[in-house]
Amino acid sequence: MTLLPLLLAAYALGSIPFAIVSSRLFGLADPRKYGSGNPGATNVLRSGNKTAALVTLVGDCLKGWLAVWAAARLGFSPLEAALAGLAAFLGHVFSVFLRFNGGKGVATALGVLAGINGWIAFVALSVWLAVAFLTRYSSVAALSAAAAAPIAGLVLLGPDPIVVVLVIVAAVLVWRHTANIRKLLSGTESKIGGRRA
Incomplete structure (x- = not known):
């Protein structure tokens, strides 16, 4: 397998919306229609179903980790494996199954970090x-x-190109939280476990 098919496969894997899958599995409302409207574990938790939120969290983490792990197992370099993780992360944020909308990517990013280096994830x-x-x-x-x-x-890997991948992931995460930053500044941001602000 060459790099492009790997990245496309990783993107497709990352696009699987576990928040919606788990919500349907547990008979819950579409997470895009309540709370923050974000298809992620934190918003699923606002439904009151902790098991569904846990399934979402684990699923979103695993797809990020799996992309990196599978790339390494296929013989790709650490940087290429990290790029596969980035592709899975972007798949979550811009899911092809949700018309290129998606979650904020926190859990998937954690999975990617775990695949790249367990200490960074820790x-x-x-x-x-x-x-x-x-x-x-x-x-x-x-x-x-x-x-x-x-x-x-940077501390653990030194000036490695993989750090650039981490910077991109971090930048996208900050961008995806722009609305939350506004709510924090206005005092209307919802807290963990809360149904609404």
């Missing part, structure tokens, strides 16, 4: 958990973790 997850515990804002936790990932990558 740092990002630790930052997310700490900030989420302190603030109860998923968006603040996500933004903090996004900022931490490239820094951790």
